[in-house]
Amino acid sequence: MKVAQRSDYTFKYNLKLGRHGWLRLTPAYSVKLVTEIIENIPQNSFILDPFSGTATTGLVASEHGLSAHCFDINPFLIWFGNAKCRNYSTNELKNLKLGVGKSMVEWKKIVNENNWLPDIYNISRWWCQHTQKILAALRQAFVNQFGEPKEDNLSSLAWIGFCRLVIETSSAAFNHVSMSFRDKITTFEIEQVESLYQDIINRIVHSAREELSGSGSVHFVDSREVVSINDVEYSHVVTSPPYPNRISYIRELRPYMYWMKFLDTALFAGELDWQAIGGTWGVATSRLKYWEPHEVKLPESLKLVVAQILEKKENNTLLMSNYVWKYFHDMYLHLHSLRSSLKKGAVLYYIVGNSSFYGVQVPTEKILEDSLKSLGFTNIGNKVVRKRNSKKELFEYCVYGTWNSKL
Numbered sequence: 230m231k232v233a234q235r236s237d238y239t240f241k242y243n244l245k246l247g248r249h250g251w252l253r254l255t256p257a258y259s260v261k262l263v264t265e266i267i268e269n270i271p272q273n274s275f276i277l278d279p280f281s282g283t284a285t286t287g288l289v290a291s292e293h294g295l296s297a298h299c300f301d302i303n304p305f306l307i308w309f310g311n312a313k314c315r316n317y318s319t320n321e322l323k324n325l326k327l328g329v330g331k332s333m334v335e336w337k338k339i340v341n342e343n344n345w346l347p348d349i350y351n352i353s354r355w356w357c358q359h360t361q362k363i364l365a366a367l368r369q370a371f372v373n374q375f376g377e378p379k380e381d382n383l384s385s386l387a388w389i390g391f392c393r394l395v396i397e398t399s400s401a402a403f404n405h406v407s408m409s410f411r412d413k414i415t416t417f418e419i420e421q422v423e424s425l426y427q428d429i430i431n432r433i434v435h436s437a438r439e440e441l442s443g444s445g446s447v448h449f450v451d452s453r454e455v456v457s458i459n460d461v462e463y464s465h466v467v468t469s470p471p472y473p474n475r476i477s478y479i480r481e482l483r484p485y486m487y488w489m490k491f492l493d494t495a496l497f498a499g500e501l502d503w504q505a506i507g508g509t510w511g512v513a514t515s516r517l518k519y520w521e522p523h524e525v526k527l528p529e530s531l532k533l534v535v536a537q538i539l540e541k542k543e544n545n546t547l548l549m550s551n552y553v554w555k556y557f558h559d560m561y562l563h564l565h566s567l568r569s570s571l572k573k574g575a576v577l578y579y580i581v582g583n584s585s586f587y588g589v590q591v592p593t594e595k596i597l598e599d600s601l602k603s604l605g606f607t608n609i610g611n612k613v614v615r616k617r618n619s620k621k622e623l624f625e626y627c628v629y630g631t632w633n634s635k636l
C-alpha cells in the first residue's frame with residue numbers, strides 16, 4: 230500500500246490556525262489529526278496528554294468543549310501551553326493593548342542603554358548587534374510594564390508576541406526537518422521591528438478573542454511517574470510522545486527560552502533534556518554512556534533491536550543502543566505508571582514515529598504495542614498515519630489500546 234507524506238498531518242497545518250499558530254514547534258502534531266481523534270470522543274470525557282509540547286491536544290479539546298490535563302517537563306512549554314488554553318475577556322485584551330502601547334513609547338527612550346541580553350552561545354549567529362540592542366530594549370520595556378513572564382497572566386500574550394518577534398528577526402531557517410541558520414543575517418531598524426511586532430500582537434489578540442468552551446491546562450509532571458491532577462480518572466489519552474530519533478526540543482526552543490529567562494546556561498539545557506524521554510542534548514548524551522536500566526520487563530522485540538545495533542561495527546554503537554534502550558525503558562515506565570490514573574475502559578492514542586540506526590529499523594509502534602500488552606492493556610493495534618520523508622522506511626503511526634483491568 231502506498232502511504233502519502235500528508236503535510237496536513239504535520240505542524241505545518243497549524244501555522245495559520247489562530248492560537249495554534251502562535252509559535253511553531255516542528256515536532257508539534259497536526260490540529261487536523263488531533264481533531265479527527267477528538268471529534269469521536271464523547272463530551273463528558275476527560276482527556277490526558279502526558280507529552281503536551283505546545284498544548285495542541287489541550288487547545289483542540291478546549292475548542293471542542295472537552296476537558297483536558299496536559300503534562301510536560303519543559304517550563305517554557307508549560308507556561309506557553311497555559312497561555313494558549315486560557316480565555317481572555319474583552320477588557321483584558323484592551324488593557325493588554327494599552328500596556329503594549331506604553332511599552333512601545335518607553336522602548337525608544339531606552340534603546341541606547343545597556344539592556345540585558347541573554348547568554349545564548351554565539352548570539353551573533355542569530356541576530357546582528359544592532360538588532361540585539363533593539364530586542365533587548367523592547368524586552369526591558371516589557372519587563373518595566375508587565376514584569377518578567379509569569380503563569381496565568383495577561384502579559385503572556387505580549388511575551389508570546391515577543392518570542393515570535395525574536396524568531397522572525399533571527400537568521401534561523403526552517404527549510405529542513407530541524408532548524409538551521411541562514412548565511413546572511415538581516416539588520417532590522419527600530420521602525421521595522423515596531424511594525425512587525427504590531428502586526429504580530431494584533432494577530433495574537435485577534436485569535437485570543439475566540440472563546441474556548443472547554444478547559445485545558447498544562448502541568449509540570451514527569452510522565453515517567455504519572456499523577457492525576459485533582460484525582461481525575463482519565464477516559465482518553467491523546468498524545469504524541471518524543472520519537473526515538475535524537476531530536477531535541479531544546480534545540481528549537483532555545484531562543485525563546487533564553488530570552489524569556491526559562492533557560493540560562495547550556496548546562497541547564499542538558500539537565501532538562503536528561504529528564505526528557507529521548508533527550509540527547511549536551512550532558513544527556515554523555516550520561517547515556519553510563520546509564521543502566523531499572524529492573525523492568527522490556528519486550529523481546531526491543532532486545533532484538535538493541536542487539537542488532539550493538540552488532541554494527543560503528544563508533545557509537547554502544548551509545549546508540551543505550552539511547553534506544555533508554556527511550557523504550559522510559560516509555561515503559563510511563564505506561565506502567567499511567568495505569569493508576571485511567572478510568573476503566575480508557576482508550577489510548579499515541580502518535581509515534583519509527584526510526585533507524587546504522588540501517589537497523591527501530592519499530593517503535595511494535596515495541597510500544599508489546600509494552601502495552603505486557604502491562605495488561607487490550608484492543609491493541611496501530612494504524613499508519615503518514616510517511617515522514619522521502620526515506621522509504623520512516624512512518625508515523627497511531628498506536629492504540631484500551632485499559633480495562635484493575636490494578
Ligand SMILES: C[S@@+](CC[C@H](N)C(=O)[O-])C[C@H]1O[C@@H](n2cnc3c(N)ncnc32)[C@H](O)[C@@H]1O
Pocket residue numbers: 254256257258259279280281282283284285286300301302303306450451452453468469470471472478504505506
Ligand atoms: C513530540 S513533543 C509533543 C508535541 C505536541 N503534541 C504538540 O503538538 O506540540 C513531546 C513533548 O514531550 C515532552 N516530554 C519529554 N519527556 C517528558 C517527560 N518525561 N515527562 C513529560 N513530558 C515530557 C517534551 O518536552 C515535548 O514537549
